[in-house]
Amino acid sequence: MTEPDKPRGAATIHDVARAAGVSIGTVSKALNATGSLSENTRKRVMDTVRSLNFRPNTLARSLHTGLSGSVGLISNDSFGRFTMPIMEGLEGVLSQSSIGVFMVNATDDADRERAHLDQLLAKQIDGLIVTARRADRRPSVDLRGLGLPVIYVFSQGDTPGGLTLLPDDQGGAWLATDHLIRRGRRRIAHVTGPRDFEAVRLRAEGWREALAAANLDPGPLMHGSWTEAWGRAATAQLMSGPTRPDAIVCGNDLIARGCADALREAGIVCPTEVALTGFDNWTVMAEACRPALTSVDMNLIQLGAEAGQKMTQMIKGAEASGTLRLPCTLVVRDST
Amino acid sequence: MTEPDKPRGAATIHDVARAAGVSIGTVSKALNATGSLSENTRKRVMDTVRSLNFRPNTLARSLHTGLSGSVGLISNDSFGRFTMPIMEGLEGVLSQSSIGVFMVNATDDADRERAHLDQLLAKQIDGLIVTARRADRRPSVDLRGLGLPVIYVFSQGDTPGGLTLLPDDQGGAWLATDHLIRRGRRRIAHVTGPRDFEAVRLRAEGWREALAAANLDPGPLMHGSWTEAWGRAATAQLMSGPTRPDAIVCGNDLIARGCADALREAGIVCPTEVALTGFDNWTVMAEACRPALTSVDMNLIQLGAEAGQKMTQMIKGAEASGTLRLPCTLVVRDST
DNA sequence: TTGAAAGCGCTAACAT
């Protein structure tokens, strides 16, 4: 079917007005369902709108409303593995309100970051979302007093009056540990990442808490890097100790996969002899693991969606601040 | 007419004009370095601009220039692993021209995708970049006759007059194979993904080509899924055959990692007995591999940067079409 | 119920 699509020069509200034989004010009212119009002309205008394939220029509209219908997402993660699902959830929600998301990559260079921010502000963004690779990294530019809503997602914002959205790391580790306990495990170790991550501390706390609730002694707690190599090294250590654990709660999926490999290569059967849980539910990793890895999902898509929800409310004027932690979910596979 | 000072709300060009004791036209000229101004007033205006922390409203500017200073990036990949580096390169280049990137997630639902596109067009984007998970998937919405530059990156666009940017898959596989040949390998197999991927065909061609150039017979060519499991299965098959290969060129890093695991578990030493190359240079995967994996890097950041470059030119009116393939790079690690 | 007109913040042609 051929549409009379004018490739050059999009139709303006004047074109519509002329074609419909009304004034531009009337067209505007029809488009926005404001003022009062006879049902008849409203319909006639809308028909013309469709036939001309007219799309109102939102930039011109913004001049009046003061709202651009766009927000900025600034990430220091080079758009990494954690940013993507957050972005997905965020964009999914915001697009329902016709709000666009400008993605910008925060470098470590404060000057460049400032310039980036200025570009966003010049584009009149209605709000700002800040994401980070690790949850306790702070943005290198001061975002206070910008006069627009700021939401920190998966990153720590100490801006007073700002809103921070994080996964419930502690609850997530609790889930995994509790699951193992219910499966009859009694000597549950925790192999995790570097001490200076807040998430590491919280996950350890969740692990400890679940054990305490079941009157079990905590197994060894081992800190290292977020790598498979560390998972393998830690497992070797654990298995050569006096009392072998019968389960390991890992701080992330990479570590868990290292554990799984080390166990298999030592001839220790997982999950029969030692069960294993990961953290992140990084699908490609968890499924490639042998056995497929039970893992804690931080529901980052949800986290992003929640950020989108909050953002639309804040753009409308709602106040929000403080820290919100969203629940994690356990995805059970073959390693438990 | 003029109201008393309102402290809230960003400064406008009027505020600057008043504070500097000039007309708004003069301020505009100073800001854009157009017309002619005395060095003196130019400086005075710019000082006022800084002291008021004035940021010109680009939306208002767009009304004249017809350019919004933003482009859309539409991806059917849920912002996956391949989209992010492309985005990084793209945004890095475009931000230098103060062009913002709207990221939108193309669903498989054509209606929703159409709505998404309409939102972008209503926001007056100056260009569109289309990305995909697999290079031969086509967008579900017709992008022809939009009247704006369209660039397909890592995705096939058959829009005539459109520009497509792809990695040189064939050259990449050639690089890996040639590297193995130079290392003295003679029986080089190829374990890769599903037949119906264009990239699979091209990589196989590059492998074949490099072997032919060295007067070597192609080893077995095996198609399967993009998974570690397939890598393991293929390796088992290869190693039980009559003539073992002394090297395997893999279609991606996951397959290669499966091969590495299978070799190790069969007691075959890599790279001494069988060398291995991957494809994607997915760092976390390649480095976790034992031994660390030599892999072909598609330089997706570069690809994105190139797209950004082309886009700025096309926005300025340059015409470009056809398909451009950018070279891959071999990252040598321990598996060769 | 409709239209005319005054802007939103800015640029650019035209005066002075």
Next chain:
DNA sequence: ATGTTAGCGCTTTCAA
């Protein structure tokens, strides 16, 4: 060299 003015495409009073 600087100011004045007419818009860019739209919304929103205010008259008719």
